[in-house]
Amino acid sequence: MANLELLFSIAPVLNIQLVLSGLFVGAIFALAAYGLALVWGVMNVKNLAQGELVIMGGYIAWWLSIDVPVWIGIPAMDFRLFWIDFLPISVPAVAFLEFMKPAIHPILGLPVAMVVMFGFGWVIFKLIICRVIDKDLFTSLLATFGLALVIQQLLNLAFGPEVQIAESGFAIRSFFGGMVTVADIKFICLVLAGILAVVVVTFMKYSRMGQAIRATAQDPRAARVMGIDTERVYAFTFSLNAAICGAAGALISMVWVIQPFYGMAHSIRAFVIVTAAGLGNLPGVIIAGLGLGVAEFYSGFILGAVLQQFTVVGLLVLVLGVRQIQQSRHRQPVR
């Protein structure tokens, strides 16, 4: 209980730090959960590869932000691409590679990651997901779990098992005599996550495609009768999810670390948030994400890091229990 005392009587200003850190963490988790809620709600596919899509987005932003010659270890300046020797000009390989793939700031890599992941999502849908939508629960779980393994191994082959990070290079601000610090990048992440959420909600509400998605979610057969190409709606939804994951991944590469096998933690978190918030409740997902982030930080501080994740899952059980009791009151026996 020494930790409680520390928090409430000795250094209450730490509460601000904990709440802020929790919100920053929660915003990014909410983003990935948001995509999952979409896919789950519309297509009834429980995507176990959610975390891998996130990590993939992170790798895209990271790869765009690095110097390729440095990464693959080409010695400076004295190496020439062999076919350039036949040209009248001579270009050192390093300059050539830097010209071909300039190092882009990871914040600018975020939209690129979204676009690439949207395309990737479309391909994955056509290859795998479209075949499992109308199958039972276990088929879709198995298929997406297999997909997760394949993505992990491909990332491992392409980039190696080392832990990678993208540096934003942004400033860190401190308040209250250094007791509270806010890294600009985390604040930007919170804002970006907010903007993305607003854009997606607006899109779902007012655009034709958004309306079609909602119609399909409510009743795919009726939607088809009304002339909605549900196959296209499904493909778009899954791709949109991949794009949102890509954005979350790009942000994660700037605030935490990425590694080919770290996707699972993000998948689990997304499932917890969606389950707690309830399907089809997009504002609920955001609130649940932020709330769980803050709760996680408080439990990490007070109970220790070992119980940090336990709290998240414990809260989930609590929410489900409460909801069960609430619903049982409304249930009426059929007479």
Add this chain to the structure above:
Amino acid sequence: MTMWHRMIPKLVLGIAAIALVAAAPAGAKVEGDTIIIGSAISFSGKYSTNGIHASNGYNLGVKRINEMGGVTVGGKQYKLEIKYYDDESTPLRTAQLFERLIKQDKIKFLLGPYSSATTKAAAKITEKYKIPMVEAEGASRSLFTQGYKYLFAVLSTSEQYLASSIALAAEIAKKNGRDPSDVKVAMAFENDPFSLDVRAGVIDDINKFNMKIVVDDKLPRDLSDMSATLIKVKALNPDLLLISGHSKGAATAARQIKELQIDVPLIAVTHCEAAKIVDKFGASTNDFLCPTQWAETLSYTGKYFGSAADFDKLFKAEYEGYKNVPYQAAQATAAVLVWKEAFERANSFDTEKLRDSLAETNMQTFYGNIKFDQTGKNIAKPMVLRQIQDGKFNVVAPTKWASHPVNWPRKAQ
């Protein structure tokens, strides 16, 4: 009936083939004037990077010994040779391959695989057949609590990884006129076997000095954020912060220590180099302490390779593409040197005599001194602490081997 008839020739062939394979390498431990040492190491899979470093180290050790005239046993000169298998970074495969080395290839002298997990698998086999193994890449403490008799390790074990930082903190406290028991320690260790070994070693030393532990957090393996722990550190102002959680832990810690502007006078982190935190976070990692098994700047010398710096130069000349020589390679070479001296001391190829001879090892090498205790671990070589000083790794502890004074207190960047 006919089916059986058709199968008989195949069966006979198969049995003959098996008999051939089993018979051919009989007595392969010493062929003519060559002593064959066996090893299974990770050439593929998740440990492959370090597995290749280690095999390069083994090969350089063999090459050097052969150049210097080989090994003299019973007045006859022998060359060394290593027979490798690829264990694909999986302990199950390691166990199979060591069994194969011993049973099928009849090899009686073994070098260890890469990683604690695979070494554990190998040690079970070598104990079963009573075949001595010198290993260089398994640091886990649990390898040396099983009462193994045929296992010898040249490296420092995991509980020593951060222990010297405690001694260093005590030393600094004394210098500043404080009692070491006033020192407050904050610890954040990943909840996995390796990091908990490191923690156990640290706790022993903390109790020795009677220091106070103010934070003792175990981080779950898939935790991507340690700021809750670091905020607590910030509030409690410890004198020493210890972090161990592989590359992920090091990278996350470096990032969040910077973000939260954690101002602890002494910070020690394992896996700094593997996580490349200097390249990634620059000046904010200045004055971090990082433990290492070996560094080319140490003043160790031995008769086969000269100084640590000489080994460094030779290794880089031999193998292309190394900017730094990883300690995994250096300790692998040291394991080969241990075998060489053990053969000559035993003056025999009898495995029991060789086991006793290995147990008597007491030598100086470029990698540090090597002397085994009862459990087979090397007790003569300390773990060294290097401090990141202006982006360079300089040895600062233990004082005997230090090339630079320690920067204290560390300034938050």
